[in-house]
Amino acid sequence: MADRLLFSKTGRAKYISHLDLMRTFQRAFARAHIQIKHTEGFNPHPFVSIALPLSVGYSSQCEILEFTLLGGASPEEVPERLTAAMPEGIVVHQCYPAQRKLKELAYINYIMNFEYPEGRPQEAEPAMRELLSRESLVVHKKSNKSKQGYTEVDLISLIRGWNLECQSDTMTLDAVLCAQNPGLNPELIRATFCECYPQFSPDFVTFHRRDVLDQEGHPFR
C-alpha cells in the first residue's frame, strides 16, 4: 500500500485550493529531492492524492496525503525536508506507510468559531443548543446530481457529537461530523443556524479541522 503524510494547512495557506495544493506538493517533492512514484501514460507526472478535500479558507491540522516514496529521503527525514520546501503555512508532521484503508476514515472533528466583535448576544448560545438538540433537522443542500438542484439532508443524523463553549464575543462549536458517504460540510451548520436565527448571525465564522477519526472515534492515520 502507499505512503502517507500528515500535514497541517493554516495561515495564508488556507486559501490554496485543492488542485493548487496537489500541484504545490508535486513541486515541493521535486524541490526537496524526494523521488515519488509518477503516473504512467503519455504525460507522466508525480502522483499525489489528498483525502477529503478541504474547503478553501478552512484551516486544518490533520490533512492526509497519499503518495509512494521511491527514494531520496528516509520516511523520518521527509517531514522536515518537505516542510522547508513548502509555502508559508504548510507543515508536514509525519510520513508513514499506510496501514488502513481511507474508507475507514469515518468522522472529522471541526472547530467552528462564531465571531461577534460587537459582543455576543446572550441568546445565541441557547439558540444553537436548541438547534442541535432537535430530533431531526432536514435542510436543502445544493446538488448538481439531483434534478431539483438540491437534495435533502438531515443534519442531526450526520452530527455524531458536539460541545458548545462561549466567550463574551465568540461562540465555539466543537463538533464531530460524518466524513464521507455522505459527509457533512460544517458550512451547512452555519448556514442553517443563520437561517433559523438570523438575529444571531455572527460577523464571521472560522472553520478548523482538528482531527480525523475512525468509526470508534480514535484518530485515523
Next chain:
Amino acid sequence: MNRILEHILPNVQKPARYTGGEYNAVVKDRQSVTTRFALCFPDTYEIGMSNLGCRILYGVMNQEKHIWCERCYAPWGDMEEEMRREGLLLYGLESGDPICDFDIIGFSLGYEMAYSNVLNMLDLAGLPLRSSERTDLTPLVIAGGTCCYNPEPLAPFVDFFVLGEGEEVTLEYIKLYEVARDDGWSKEEFLQEVAQIPGIYVPSLYDVSYWEDGRVKAITPKDGAPATVTKRIIQNMDQAYFPVKTIIPSTEIVHDRVMLELFRGCIRGCRFCQAGYAYRPVRSRNPKLLAEYGKAACEDSGYQEMTLSSLSSTDYPCLMELCDDLLEYCAPRDIGLSLPSLRADTFSMNLMERLQRVRKGGLTFAPEAGTQRLRDAINKNLREEDLMQSVRTAFSGGWSGVKLYFMLGLPTETDEDVLGIADLARKVYFAWRECTPNKARGVRITVSTSWFVPKPHTAFQWDAQIPVEEYQRRVNLLRDALKRDKSITYNWHDPQTSYLEAIFSRGDRRLADVLEWAWQHGAKMDSWSEYFDYQRWMDALDACGLDGDFYAHRVREKDEVFPWSVPSVGVSRDFLWRERELCYQSQTTPDCRTRCSACGANQLLTGGGRCG
C-alpha cells in the same frame, strides 16, 4: 494576517492571489530595513507573476539587506469591491502593509491597455493620482517597462520613468532617494537631481508646447534636465543578475515554468516591431552559464517545464549546444523543454522534432504578411520556401495543426497582399495533403489577423493606422476569399482595442485627461473583455476635446516633433527614416550579423563593443 483581509477573502474568486506567502517570497523584518519598495504590475496576479522583468528586479532589490521589495497586483473586480467597502488599502503581498506607507511605488508598464489600472491602483492605495498633488517626497511613484519609451499619456501621474533595463539603475536611484530622504530634501530637489542619472526621465521637468492643430511644437527641458534621455542597458549579460531562486506561486499563473533568457535584442530588424528596435543591441549569455542557471532553477523550483526566452531563439548562436546540455538534464527527469519564438526554417523544425517527445499539438508561425513583396517591405525576412519547407516537415512528422499570424494595414499593403494571405494558407493546406501520414485525422489551419498599430521608435512611427472601415473592408475581403476552404479557420482581432492602442502608444500629455476621465467613469482592466467599454473611451476623448484619429490615423511629417522626442532607445531617427524609405521601395535590410546597418545602438556598448 490582516483581520479585514481574512474576512473578505472567502467572498472572492481565487483568494490565493491576494495572500502572498508563496515559496521563495521574501519576508524581511520591518525594523531591519530602511527602504520599502512596492513593485506593482497593473494587471492581475496571474499576468504580473509571469513577467520575467519583475522577477529580476524583485531579486535585485531584495539582495540588498536594507531594501524590502514587495509585490502588488491589480485586484479583480470582486476583490476591489470588497476592499473599497471595507476600507482596505492596496497592500504589499509579502507584509500586508498598505503601499501608501512605502518609500517607492514602481509600476511595470508593458502595454497601453493597462494604463487605467495604474490610476485605479493609485486610488486603491489611497493616493492622489497626480504627481503635483503628492507634494511629499514619499511615496515616490515611478514606472518602467517598454511603454516608457513614450510615457507621455501618464506623464502627470508619475514622478519619473526609468528607461531600459533596470538591474543597475534601480539601485542607483534608490541610493539617491535614501540620501534625499535622510537629508530632508524636497520632492522638487530630488526630482531635479534624479534627472541627472542616465536613463531617468522626469516628465515634470519638460514644458511641452503645441501648434494650433495639436501637433507638438517644442519640448523644452528645464532645471538642468537633459534634452535626450537614453535607455540603460546591461553591458555584459554573463555578469547580470539571473533569478535562479524565484517565487513559485501556489496557484496557477499564465507562464508557470522556468524561464531562461538567452539574449536581449534581436538581429532581425522587422520594421514594425518596437521590441526589435527598443531592445538593441544584441547581447547573448554564455551557453554553459545558461545551462547551469536552467538546471539550478529547476532544482530550486520543482518546475516540470522550462522555456527558452528571447525575441528570436533561432538566432541564439549556441542554440544546439545549449539544447543538448539541457536535454541531458531534462529528459531523465520528465522536465519538458519548450522553445517559443522560433523562425519558420528547417533548422528550427529539426530542433522542434528533437524537443517534442510526446504530444504534437499545434505549431504557430507569424509570416505577418501574405506576399513576398510586403514581407520584404516590412523586412520580415521569411521566404515562402522556408515556411513551406517547415510546414512540410511538420506535417510529415505528424503535426496536424498550424496557426498563421498576420497583420492587416501594414504600410504599402494592397488588396493583392491581403489576398496573398489566403493563397499562403491554401498552400499550407496542400502541403498537408501532400505530406501527412494520416489524412483521416484532418487538419486545422488557423489564420489570424490583427490591425496594425504603428509604434514609436520604429520605422513606421510616422505612418498612419488605416481607418477602421478600411480594416473592416480588408477583413471582409480575406474572409470572402477563405469562405470555401473548410479546413481553414479565419479569426480577426476586434478593432476597438487596437484603435485605442494606436492612440495611446503615440499619444501626448493631453491624453492624461482622457485617461483620468475614463477612469473616473469606471475604466479599468481594459485588456479584459469583461471590463472593456469602447464607448466610454470615445466619450472620454469627446469630453476632453481630443480626436482619436489625430493620433491613430495621421501620417507625420519627417521632421515633426514627436511627443516621444526625449526618450531614446539608442537607435537614430535618421536610421529609422531610412528604413521607412526602404519599406516604400520594398527593399530589405540584412540582419545585424550579416551586415551592420549603423542604427546607432552599438554606441550604447561602452568600450566600442560589437553587437552579438
